[in-house]
Amino acid sequence: MTIVSAGTNEGGQELLSRSDLTAKELLREVGSVLRLSETEAAALASVADEAPEDQTMIINMGPQHPSTHGVLRLMLELQGETVLRCKPVIGYLHTGMEKTGESLTFMQGGTNVTRMDYASPLNNELVFAMTTEKLLGIDQDIPERAVWIRMLLSELNRISSHLLFMATNGMDLGAVSMMLYGFREREEVLRFFQKVTGLRMNHNFIRPGGVAADLPAGWRDEVLGLLDTLPARLAEYEILMTGQPIWRERLQGVGVITRDEAIALSATGPILRSTGLSWDLRRDMPYLRYDKVEFDVIVGSYGDAFDRYSIRLNEIRESMRIVRQVLDAMPQGDYRIQDKKVTPPPRGRIDESMEALIHHFKIFTEGFKVPEGEAYVAIESPRGEIACYIASDGSATPYRMHVRAPSFINIQTMPHMMRGGLVADAVAVISSVDPVLGEVDR
């Protein structure tokens, strides 16, 4: 049997705008339903025969589009299906968190910053705590166990955040079952967070001086259980997505950004690494004890959406490698600094000692004073460099608290990635930048 050409004219299925039609076509279409009066027919006849070639259309994508990860609005200038220009419009989720931060004490500040990037809250807390410690001058005195707990949580948070990316990236591109798998695995990690911190998200667990509590009994088995489950699941992702021709077609060569563009636009994280530049603050400007663990920095080579997907997938594996080393190296000792200035007395002491009760009361109502000065501390969050700049005037609240939110900056790369692409690829680009709008708008 020979296959004859179907002979369908796909262009004929489109609804062209009125200005794109010739008068004759328009007359035919309208006239087929209703006979026109002579004046109407004359008005239709005055439509220009040829549509101007440079005609473009500006449409709004979002702020309530399901693939915009919240409330991102993109103004797209289209010529047909091609995106000529794009302008992200943000601010729909702005709640003035930097202003709020000025009225919360350094003790309370964690509850505020943890809500910024709600997909990786522990990294936000970590950078805020590290900046406060820098200003206090105790950044070298944090107990070893606290430091390693911070690393453990930070890496697990990277895993949960990247799993969320796997879920949303799959969903945006039509692999809807991937959303269920991604959320399922993320939930496993969040369950561990709940055991440790009491909450699935917005933990306020990493605080200036250390962490809020010691790891609960049996934490090691929990983590080992996670590390045993995840590799098989990641292998499933590879089967479901990485090797699939449709998946590759949707991502390869889409949203390409060059290294120079990424540097000029201050993009960090997987976007910068996808261009082939090996830059990871954990390795290049180590903090915590990242110089004591072994891991690889994953880089791409084409700077496209597929590279960013593969980088995140493999970063999960690298994070698991780090977590294993953390399990081996976890020292015994204090989980917070024994500096009476920043650390409240242990619960048991409050029942016995009046001074401890007063101390406890004062530290939670007034907070602790932080010396005058300013500091900028940056760490590698799953989305790139997250940093905190605090200017202190010597009181218990920050005079100015600024968070360098990686998503806020990375969104600037979208217009460059989308230029010349198709509208359908715009969704792939948004997804591969992986913005968290809570952090973009703060």
Added chain:
Amino acid sequence: MSDVAETVDNAVETQHGCPVVDSLGQRVLLATRENYISVVKALVDEGYTMCIDLTGVDYLNLPNRKVGHGVTPERFEVVANFLSLTLRQRIRVRVQIPENDATLPSLFDLHPGTEAHERETYDMFGISFDGHPDMTRILMPEDWDGHPLRKDYDQGSIPVQFKGSNS
């Protein structure tokens, strides 16, 4: 540039004509509005190719603070952080901005990545950046009055209604 350079005595370390301050082990250059662009250009040549962060601070409540090396404090300050990927170092540039003329040249031509940051600083502090292609609000609505992160911006509060409370 010149008046800063004159007040700086020889003992003070300078870089590109700016006095250098050590802030908790972090290197800070105190630039002026006049030499700001040339300093940033010189930093790019030195390898600080990435402008990683730019923000403002409103020092309304601290008029007599010490900036260091005889630099006169002004109400506003713009703080820009630069990163060198090759040297693996950071450097910070602080510029004093007077209240009556809150403007600063834009870094957009050198570092296009500051586009959003400069708009945010304008939105939050009312510091406008000359030469920025789109000096509009970014986070607040377009018709918003005032600049929220200024210290004299009225914060307001929602009365908490407990039983028996006055408000």
